[in-house]
Amino acid sequence: MLKAMLEPKSIAVIGASRTPGKIGYVVLRNIIGYGYSGRVYPINPHANEILGLKAYPSVLEVPGEVDVAVITIPAQEVPKAIEDCGRKGVKVAVVITSGFSEVGNVELEERIVKIAREYGVRILGPNIFGYAYTPRNINATFGPMEIEKGNIALISQSGALGIALMGWTIMNEIGLSALFSIGNMADIDVAELSELLIEDPHTRVIAIYLEGIKPGRGGEFVEKMSKVTREKPVVAVKAGRTSRGMRAVASHTGSLAGSDQLYEAAFKQAGIIRAYTVEEMFDIARAFAQQPLPRGENTVIITNGGGVGVLATDAAELTGVKLLDPSPQLIEAFKQTMPWFGSPKNPVDLTGQAVVDNYLKALKVAVESPEVDNIVILYCRTAVLDPRDLAKAIVEFYEENKVEKTTVTSFVGGQDAYDAMRYLNRHNIPSYSSPERAINAISKMIWYVKYREAKRKK
Numbered sequence: 537m538l539k540a541m542l543e544p545k546s547i548a549v550i551g552a553s554r555t556p557g558k559i560g561y562v563v564l565r566n567i568i569g570y571g572y573s574g575r576v577y578p579i580n581p582h583a584n585e586i587l588g589l590k591a592y593p594s595v596l597e598v599p600g601e602v603d604v605a606v607i608t609i610p611a612q613e614v615p616k617a618i619e620d621c622g623r624k625g626v627k628v629a630v631v632i633t634s635g636f637s638e639v640g641n642v643e644l645e646e647r648i649v650k651i652a653r654e655y656g657v658r659i660l661g662p663n664i665f666g667y668a669y670t671p672r673n674i675n676a677t678f679g680p681m682e683i684e685k686g687n688i689a690l691i692s693q694s695g696a697l698g699i700a701l702m703g704w705t706i707m708n709e710i711g712l713s714a715l716f717s718i719g720n721m722a723d724i725d726v727a728e729l730s731e732l733l734i735e736d737p738h739t740r741v742i743a744i745y746l747e748g749i750k751p752g753r754g755g756e757f758v759e760k761m762s763k764v765t766r767e768k769p770v771v772a773v774k775a776g777r778t779s780r781g782m783r784a785v786a787s788h789t790g791s792l793a794g795s796d797q798l799y800e801a802a803f804k805q806a807g808i809i810r811a812y813t814v815e816e817m818f819d820i821a822r823a824f825a826q827q828p829l830p831r832g833e834n835t836v837i838i839t840n841g842g843g844v845g846v847l848a849t850d851a852a853e854l855t856g857v858k859l860l861d862p863s864p865q866l867i868e869a870f871k872q873t874m875p876w877f878g879s880p881k882n883p884v885d886l887t888g889q890a891v892v893d894n895y896l897k898a899l900k901v902a903v904e905s906p907e908v909d910n911i912v913i914l915y916c917r918t919a920v921l922d923p924r925d926l927a928k929a930i931v932e933f934y935e936e937n938k939v940e941k942t943t944v945t946s947f948v949g950g951q952d953a954y955d956a957m958r959y960l961n962r963h964n965i966p967s968y969s970s971p972e973r974a975i976n977a978i979s980k981m982i983w984y985v986k987y988r989e990a991k992r993k994k
């Protein structure tokens with residue numbers, strides 16, 4: 537049933553508007569503009585045509601089947617629209633409209649759920665900005681039209697933040713497979729959506745901005761999410777950690793934030809990786825989306841700067857990343873890649889004199905050595921090596937050699953280091969502005985592999 541959202545043959549917009557700027561106009565414009573190739577039906581009793589498409593007075597008048605209906609009409613008219621959807625055989629109603637339990641209008645929300653259940657319609661929302669599924673060019677939101685394509689599915693309980701993140705992900709080269717706004721979760725909830733994504737071949741990791749789950753649903757949440765994390769990593773930010781934050785949640789989405797310790801325990805039990813900021817959530821999700829899962833724990837740091845090497849070493853110790861103690865043979869091999877005053881142990885310090893060739897030689901040694909499972913590449917701005925040249929060379933090396941070892945990078949410096957990171961991120965090599973962020977991301981990947989192995993053995 538929910539699968540209809542990922543592969544709808546047709547989408548209706550109930551409340552498609554003729555007026556540019558209105559939500560019902562923007563949703564229709566985004567569906568058409570982002571390139572959805574199925575049938576699109578604007579529903580509006582006052583219009584014959586909207587954005588070049590024939591409009592229908594009611595969803596019941598549409599000649600063909602309607603899989604998904606996006607609803608953008610005022611709250612008091614939604615029950616009738618849901619009933620029409622039920623009679624039409626619509627599978628999922630995406631209710632963008634606000635004015636339900638989040639403002640105390642619980643009865644109206646219960647009414648639409650009751651009608652939907654009578655007919656077997658599922659409801660996403662209400663009080664949401666819509667949803668998107670990029671492999672099928674579906675953007676049924678009133679956010680920006682463009683969405684960067686990729687392998688991260690984002691589920692957001694906050695609408696405005698979700699919309700903001702649509703633009704932010706583009707700016708930060710973060711590609712999305714799907715984007716779901718869940719709002720009041722009157723029917724479809726975060727766990728069910730996560731389950732839906734288990735089978736989705738385009739989603740490698742699920743990122744969640746969560747404010748709270750419905751009271752009494754904790755056990756079910758843990759059970760369902762445990763099933764999901766056995767197959768795919770889930771990274772979540774749980775907002776409303778403090779008592780004032782919890783009060784803010786209550787007046788935002790109407791959900792109960794609950795005690796933070798309870799969420800901490802539930803996440804642990806369900807194998808959900810907890811992030812404490814949205815930035816951290818995407819740091820971790822990016823690594824999972826772009827890199828193969830670690831095949832083991834032994835990690836090597838390759839750097840041209842002692843300082844960043846030490847910071848990374850500390851971060852590794854603190855996050856449980858096992859730094860390899862290289863064998864004498866491996867030390868000897870690394871020695872050949874650097875000036876005589878470099879350090880061939882781990883961190884492998886190529887020194888500030890390092891040029892592209894030193895990095896490539898050291899990388900070759902690391903990639904070919906059976907002792908090394910994961911690689912952390914660090915770069916500190918020096919006068920002898922332009923980070924953009926290094927970024928290009930790394931990408932070429934990884935693509936030519938089809939490198940399968942989990943790799944993260946961090947480039948520290950000014951605009952040119954930033955450009956280099958963007959280039960790496962665009963080419964599936966996760967890059968971060970500090971060594972700690974890179975190490976944190978890989979630490980969560982290593983943790984996840986161990987968690988999953990232990991779970992699967994049970």
Ligand code: COA
Nearest residue numbers: 551553554559579580608609610632633634663664665695
């Ligand atoms: N069936 C089909 N179309 C209908 C209709 C119905 N029963 N009732 C009205 N319409 C048409 C209207 O004629 C209008 O089209 P027009 O502009 O061409 O005349 C369009 O649908 C929208 O209806 P309108 O009454 O103008 O509503 P609106 O655009 O002012 O507000 C919402 C509708 C849903 C946007 C508003 O009620 C709302 O909930 N806003 C908040 C949304 C939000 O923020 N969600 C959470 C985000 S995180």
